[in-house]
Each structure stands twice: as C-alpha cells, then as structure tokens.
Amino acid sequence: MKINKLYLCTKFMQMLKKGNKLYSILTGSCPKCHQESMYLDQNPYHLGNLLKMNERCSHCSTKYKIEPSFFYGAMYVSYGVGIAFAVAAFVISFLIVGTTLVNTFIAIVATLIAFMPIIMRLSRNIWINLFMKYDPHAVKN
Numbered sequence: 001m002k003i004n005k006l007y008l009c010t011k012f013m014q015m016l017k018k019g020n021k022l023y024s025i026l027t028g029s030c031p032k033c034h035q036e037s038m039y040l041d042q043n044p045y046h047l048g049n050l051l052k053m054n055e056r057c058s059h060c061s062t063k064y065k066i067e068p069s070f071f072y073g074a075m076y077v078s079y080g081v082g083i084a085f086a087v088a089a090f091v092i093s094f095l096i097v098g099t100t101l102v103n104t105f106i107a108i109v110a111t112l113i114a115f116m117p118i119i120m121r122l123s124r125n126i127w128i129n130l131f132m133k134y135d136p137h138a139v140k141n
C-alpha cells in the first residue's frame with residue numbers, strides 16, 4: 001500500500017489540535033485545558049525565564065507543580081530527549097553529510113548546547129503530560 005503524503009500531513013495536523021497530548025507537549029500549554037502556556041515567557045531562549053512557570057492555569061486553575069520538586073522528575077525525560085537530539089545530530093552529520101567522527105562529536109555537543117532550552121522545556125511538558133490528561137470540561141463557564 002502506498003502511503004499518501006497528504007494523508008499523513010493531515011493526520012499530523014489533527015494530532016496538533018487541542019485535545020491531543022502532543023499539542024500540549026509541543027506548545028507547552030496547560031495539560032488539562034490546553035488554553036494557555038504554562039510558562040511566563042513563551043520564548044525558551046530568554047534563558048533567565050527558561051523555567052519560570054505560572055503557579056496555576058488561569059482558565060482551569062490546575063496547579064502545575066503537583067507536589068514539591070515535581071519537575072525534578074523531568075530530568076529522567078530530559079535524558080531520553082537529549083539522546084534523541086544527539087542521535088539526530090549523529091545521523092545528519094555522520095551518515096548524511098559524511099563528516100569525520102571528531103566533527104560528528106563536535107556537531108553532537110553543539111546540537112545539545114544549542115537546543116538545551118528546547119530540550120528542558122520539552123522534558124517538562126512530557127513529564128507533566130504523563131500525570132495529567134486533557135479534560136474538555138476543565139474550563140467552567
């Protein structure tokens with residue numbers, strides 16, 4: 001069976017709609033209502049505000065930090081996400097571009113440093129989405 005690119009694209013766009021965990025993970029929005037960002041500053045590259053989060057969602061009043069030091073657990077996720085970025089850097093630089101092993105190593109380290117803010121936020125988003133799920137009735141009118 002031939003895979004239709006348009007079909008895959010449409011499926012992916014459907015997954016990025018509110019109501020899907022992937023939406024909350026990729027946008028950093030409230031895991032329960034998907035209405036607003038959990039972070040005070042939308043741009044992860046403003047390093048001073050990288051991990052500053054709202055305490056509660058202003059739409060559904062979900063408390064993000066479920067328990068003290070809740071987001072320490074995101075370090076476990078961060079390891080996996082970091083490996084994924086490192087493997088991607090390896091594949092692109094060693095297998096596709098064809099650089100030497102030393103240059104590939106440099107590319108991996110540079111990738112991990114350059115994407116560090118994104119990796120940290122993605123890890124937090126994945127971590128909190130492991131514990132909460134979307135609730136269409138979370139926002140009371």
Ligand SMILES: [Zn+2]
Nearest residue numbers: 030033057060
């Ligand atoms: Zn919310």
